Amino acid sequence: MDYQKSYKNFIGSYNVTEGLRKTAGILIPAFVLSYMGWFDVGIVMAIGALSAGIADNPGSIRHQRNGLLVANAFIFISALATGMAAHSAVMLGVVLVIFSFLFSMLGVYGSRVNAIGIAGLIAMTLNTFELNYGWDILWNSLYLLAGGIWYMLLTLLLYSFRPYKATKQMLGELVQNMAIYLQSRAAFYNKNADYNEVYNALFQEQVKVQDTHQLVGDMIFQTRSISRESTHTGRILMIIYLDVNVLFERINTSYQDYKMLHQYFDETDILSSYKRLILLLSDELEAVGIALKTGEVSQPNMKVDLQINRVKVELNDLRHSFMKPENIEGFIYLRNIISNIRDISDRINRLHQYTSFDAGIKLRKQDVDHETFISQQDYSPKLLLDSLSLKSDIFRHSLRLSLAVLTGFFIGELFTIGHSYWILMTIIIILKPAYSLTKQRNKDRLEGTIVGIFIGVLILLIVKNTMLLFIILVLLMTVSNSLLRTYYFWSVVFMTPYVLIFFNFLYSSELTSILLDRLIDTAIGSAIAFVASFLLLPSWEHQKLKHLMLQMLHQNLLYFKTVADSQYSFEDSIARSLIKARKNAFVALSNLTGSFNRMLTEPKSQQSGLREIHQFIVLNHILISHIASLSQQLQDYRYPLSKEILENPIHDILVNYKKSIALLSNKKYEGREPDPNRSLKILNQQSDELMEKRKKELKDGQVDTETLKPLIKIKSVINQYNFIYHMTTDLEKVSGTLNNLPD
Structure with a gap:
């Protein structure tokens, strides 16, 4: 393990920057006002800053500013309402239920608005631990608001100093996720590769790539100074993003018939050489990602070009010594792969150059349709009203959370548990719309709290110096905030000791009681959250899969149709349509694989058709790769086949998609049936003739002839159509076995 690289990667990440900002935002008002003699006010402002920080999700500065403004309004309203109701247990219970439901329903507007709702819930919960009277209720709410406004101003101030830093960091994160994705694809070249394991790893990484890709697109194209190319x-940031977008497509075009390749070439070392090359490219991508995050300049690894040239020589030698009439097709694949590797390497080298952000770099003018890369979110009230139904996952989650919070509040009141607001916080933080997410959070919260208490007690037993304890508190808080989004278990491990140190400063004589309260409250909150996710209007992934699978089929069909249409015209409008269709297909695949992965962690009783669903996802993943390959080859070779040859195969492929949609929807397809004998015969006639000619040449000892180039050109395109044709036929068969899934 390269510890220096890991250290630079962590320190340069957006998460650490965010962790430092949140820690400063929370501690500065507490420290400054405490020094001025207003300790209580400082603590309340710190709570306001903490609550606002929950709504501070990565994104364009406009989204961050607007989100924090709305979050501060919610923090003030929830604090005021809670303070006024706190003197009556019944009224407070009613307020908790109403606000839990309303703030949770905001999830229909996406993750950013959902985080704003959680900020309001946390402020509401933390405002229940101390009673205020008369005007103090208003002042307390205003102090919370002041803390939230302070945090917002701090965020905007830091952005003004380094307006591009967050975008660079998230862009670096995207490139690194792509590096891991590429590394996962290298496993296809292993002898005796377990293809199911490889695909499962790819599915996991593809979701990460797609999520980060969408986030970075929003950050770039909704930030005026970037999207308008004013600096x-x-x-350069826009060009890097666009190049990375194309690079991801190129990585996906590298899909081949790996079983056939292993059958032809496992007795040679050529596939191992290809794997080493792909891993080298993965390392290069990671270096670019780290450079973007840290602000350093990355340099291309000269070994990559040397290794590519060596593999080319190895392939050429293999052609002369090992090529036979029966494995010609395998050599065409190997040639295409090395060509694609060279293309990927050249694109990575350009990314290396861009990491310098040197003013001397000549930049090409970009004609970009910004809307293509921005995720559109509907904020109309109608969306909220339409979601007030048990068919809506968010509505069910809102009811579930409201009842869970009421249960936690009732238990806290009934047994007079100390710091009972920790029960409510645990429920709000752990309980998610999906059972699988709640289950994982629950496990992380419980285990992290136990480990954290042990570490906290150890620190308090060893360290007696107050200043040193304060420094440790700051460090623990920073690390906890930095790990919150990505490693929740470790975030809780570091969070618990700093909470204990904080309470040790305030109530050192009651520390044992506080330790027990923390453990008991967390256990109670976790138990309530788990039971609620399992019994109260549970939401299971298998109930959503059919809808996501139909979306996948529609988007894949549209992607193929757009690519097929592009071979006769490649105007700017077609290029934009291709980008949009490709993006939508990848988003649909990411949504489907994410849901499937979550289903795997649910109870066995809620899992059905795993093998068929997995096969359905694999087929769509392969189809997207082949469609992307077809798109690239049509651009490279430009109109290699006539309309007459392609008309029937394209029609049949589209029909296969439509039949799959009909079968999955429990409907009957009505239309002209595919005729594979006729379509494929016409499609393959020209390439078959060239292939026979090439085989005869090889038998006569002619290795390099004029037949080679047209064969590679035509065979490469025709192979993609053949693959897509057969894959859509298989997809139709699998879809017919999945029509019993719930709608």
Whole structure:
């Protein structure tokens, strides 16, 4: 393990920057006002800043500012309402239920607005631990609001100092996720590869790539200084993002018939050489990602070009010594792969150059349709009203959370548990719309709290110096905030000791009681959250899969149709349509694989058709790769086949998609049936003739002839159509076995 690289990667990440900002935002008002003699006010402002920080999700500065403004309004309203109701247990219970439901329903507007709702819930919960009277209720709410406004101003101030830093960091994160994705694809070249394991790893990484890709797209194209290319740095960031977008497509075009390749070449070392090359490219991508995050300049590894040239020589030698009439097709694949590797390497080298952000870099003018890369969110009230139904996952989650919070509040009141607001916080933080997410959070919260208490007690037993304890508190808080989004278990491990140190400063004589309260409250909150996710209007992934699978089929069909249409015209409008269709297909695949992965962690009784669903996802993944390959080859070779040859195969492929949709929807397809004998015969006639000619040449000892180039050109395109044709036929068969899934 390269510890220096890991250290630079962590320190340069957006998460650490966010962790430092949140820690400063929370501690500065507490420290400054405490020094001025207003300790209580400082603590309340710190709570306001903590609550606002929950709504501070990565994104464009406009989204961050607007989100924090709305979050501060919610923090003030929830604090005021809770303070006024706190003197009556019944009224407080009613307020908790109403606000839990309303703030949770905001999830229909996406993750950013959902985080704003959680900020309001946390402020509401933390405001229940101390009673205020008369005007103090208003002042307390205003202090919370002041803390939230302070945090917002701090965020905007830091952004003004380094307006491109967050975008660079998230762009670096995207490139690194792509590096891991590429590394996962290298496993296809292993002898005796377990293809199911490889695909499962790819599915996991593809979701990460797609999520980060969408986030970075929003950050770039909704930030005026970048999207309008008003600065040199902004223009380079946009070009990097667009190049990374194309690079991801190129990585996906590298899919081949790996079983056939292993059958032909496992007795040679050529596939191992290809794997080493792919891993080298993965390392290069990671270096670019780290450079973007840390602000350093990455340099291309000269070994990559040397290794590519060596593999080319190895392939050429293999052609002369090992090529036979029966494995010609395998050599065509190997040639295409090395060509694709060279293309990927050249694109990575350009990314290396861009990491310098040098003013001397000549930049090409970009004609970009910004809307293509921005995720559109509907904020109309109608969306909220339409979601007030048990068919809506968010509505069910809102009811579930409201009842769970009421149960936690009732238990806290009934047994007079100390710091009972920790029960409510645990429920709000752990309980998610999906059972699998709640289950994982529950496990992380419980185990992290136990480990954290042990570490906290150890620190308090060893360290007696107050200043040193304060420094440790700051460090623990920073690390906890930095790990919150990505490693929740470790975030809780570091969070628990700093909470204990904080309470040790305030109530050192009651520390044992606080320790027990923390453990008991967390256990109670976790138990309530788990039971609620399992019994109260549970939401299971298998109930959503059919809808996501139909979306996948529709988007894949549209992607193929757009690519097929592009071979006769490649105007700017077609290019934009291709980008949009490709993006939508990848988003649909990411949504489907994410849901499937979550289903795997649910109870066995809620899992059905795993093998068929997995096969359905694999087929769609392979189809997207082949469609992307077809798109690239049509651009490279330009109109290699006539309309007459392609008309029937394209029609049949589209029919296969439509029949799959009909079968999955429990409907009957009505239309002209595919005729594979006729379509494929016409499609393959020209390439078959060239292939026979090439085989005869090889038998006569002619290795390099004029037949080779047209064969590679035509065979490469025709192979993609053949693959897509057969894959859509298989997809139709699998879809017919899945029509019993719930709608």
